[in-house]
Amino acid sequence: MSTVTINELATRERRGVALGVIAAAQLMVMLDLTIVNVALPSIQRSLHFSSTNLTWVIDAYVLVFGGLLLLGGRAGDILGRRRMFFVGIALFSLASLAGGLATSQLLLVIARAVQGVGAAIASPTALALIAVTFPEGHARNRAMAIYAAMTAAGGALGLVLGGALTEWATWRWVFFVNVPIGALVLLATPFVLPKVDGHGGRLDIPGALTVSGGLALLVYGLVQAPTAGWTATGTLLAFIAAAILLASFIVIERRTSQPLLPPHFLINRNRAGGYVIALLIGASMLSLLFFLTQFLQEQLHYSALRAGVSYLPVPVMVASTSLFLSRKIKRFGIRVFLTAGPLLVAVGIFWASFLTPTSSYADVFGPLVTFGMGMGLTFVPLTLNAVSSVRNHEQGLASSLLNTSQQIGGSLGLAVLVTVAATARRHRLEAAARALHGVGRVSPRAQVDATVHGFQEALRVGASSALVAFVIAALVIRVQRPKKAPDSP
Numbered sequence: 001m002s003t004v005t006i007n008e009l010a011t012r013e014r015r016g017v018a019l020g021v022i023a024a025a026q027l028m029v030m031l032d033l034t035i036v037n038v039a040l041p042s043i044q045r046s047l048h049f050s051s052t053n054l055t056w057v058i059d060a061y062v063l064v065f066g067g068l069l070l071l072g073g074r075a076g077d078i079l080g081r082r083r084m085f086f087v088g089i090a091l092f093s094l095a096s097l098a099g100g101l102a103t104s105q106l107l108l109v110i111a112r113a114v115q116g117v118g119a120a121i122a123s124p125t126a127l128a129l130i131a132v133t134f135p136e137g138h139a140r141n142r143a144m145a146i147y148a149a150m151t152a153a154g155g156a157l158g159l160v161l162g163g164a165l166t167e168w169a170t171w172r173w174v175f176f177v178n179v180p181i182g183a184l185v186l187l188a189t190p191f192v193l194p195k196v197d198g199h200g201g202r203l204d205i206p207g208a209l210t211v212s213g214g215l216a217l218l219v220y221g222l223v224q225a226p227t228a229g230w231t232a233t234g235t236l237l238a239f240i241a242a243a244i245l246l247a248s249f250i251v252i253e254r255r256t257s258q259p260l261l262p263p264h265f266l267i268n269r270n271r272a273g274g275y276v277i278a279l280l281i282g283a284s285m286l287s288l289l290f291f292l293t294q295f296l297q298e299q300l301h302y303s304a305l306r307a308g309v310s311y312l313p314v315p316v317m318v319a320s321t322s323l324f325l326s327r328k329i330k331r332f333g334i335r336v337f338l339t340a341g342p343l344l345v346a347v348g349i350f351w352a353s354f355l356t357p358t359s360s361y362a363d364v365f366g367p368l369v370t371f372g373m374g375m376g377l378t379f380v381p382l383t384l385n386a387v388s389s390v391r392n393h394e395q396g397l398a399s400s401l402l403n404t405s406q407q408i409g410g411s412l413g414l415a416v417l418v419t420v421a422a423t424a425r426r427h428r429l430e431a432a433a434r435a436l437h438g439v440g441r442v443s444p445r446a447q448v449d450a451t452v453h454g455f456q457e458a459l460r461v462g463a464s465s466a467l468v469a470f471v472i473a474a475l476v477i478r479v480q481r482p483k484k485a486p487d488s489p
Helices: 003-031 037-047 051-079 081-101 105-133 138-168 178-192 205-228 233-255 269-299 304-309 313-332 335-352 361-387 392-435 444-475
Strands: none
Touching: 003 081, 003 105, 003 138, 003 178, 037 051, 037 105, 037 138, 037 269, 037 304, 051 081, 051 105, 051 205, 051 392, 081 105, 081 178, 105 138, 105 361, 105 392, 138 269, 138 304, 138 313, 138 361, 205 233, 205 392, 269 304, 269 335, 269 361, 269 392, 269 444, 313 335, 313 361, 335 361, 335 444, 361 392, 392 444
């Protein structure tokens, strides 16, 4: 065997291990978007959370993660990607340990926020490391497919794993499980990931603070509105402060010499269209996972474990579809898949909106399979689209914008859809009460009907979001199908 062949095999093996490390890190980060959901009732009983404060166990992670992604990606470009990847995973693992050991509400919420900081640093640098580790062509397509599969399937796998850990151990293990994974990733990082020096420059801290604060206040206002009221003083103040901070971010970005988000970066129609698609799909994805989980546990009376296992069709379809695409994208290009994916996501969620109080799991299975196939078709081309034609020193920015779009879409979308569900439920209960003419109370059956009606309306809005993503993909994305390369001499 020639020396060249031996070197090639060694390089492939090293890249394979590197991909395993990056995929494990991304899966860990994405799992934590949902792994805690099915453990919330146990956490509430253990730490005596009120129903209102309990939402911050989720929101603290999602808001910080989404708000700081731009800064995390830019930090990797400027300070070095492997270094910042290591820092992000270390922070995430330590915060996971602290979350599992938390003895009070405040300590748990702080741990979740620090997890969000670590995830915001690690996730965009992971995608940027793939772009610089794997050469363009089949090797990079396959690596991107695995990364995208971890991203798209992480939410559903989080529900499966969270249910199993809550059922068989305690809620604390939904945090502890990250510690050994993080430790292995940290041990392997210096040996298998390429050292990519930073390109120097200055981090735009004012821009990061204003955009993170503005988005956090916007989501806070949307979360509070259903209970406090849209015209309540606290709700209005949150919206006003969010508008001021986001306007300040735009002014800062236009005036600073090294902005967090350079204005020229969004001129490319394919990238800009891809970010909007990611935002809309993020909202759609969380709508199905959030409301269907409640339906399985409240209406079908599933245990946390059974509810989690019910989602297995999603990661199975995402993984199989993603690997199939890694072999077909070179031939057909990304546009056809990026158009079909959101359409299937919309069909799957709209199908789920026809569930009724008498539905069974047989009625859930079809929507989950369709949804999972759509997510697999969407995330691989979306990921490739985000980092294509991007200069090396802006790979982290491109990666973080994709992740930011998805996470902020999920945060804002879920806040809006929870409002939609609560409003629809209230209107249905008011109609039932009027039908009684003030005689007697609304029956338990009518209350169940109102709750499911709220889920249906929210899911239909979520399906509409995916349908808009399909329209944007069809009208905006113009990536040409790759030409057949000439034979090598």
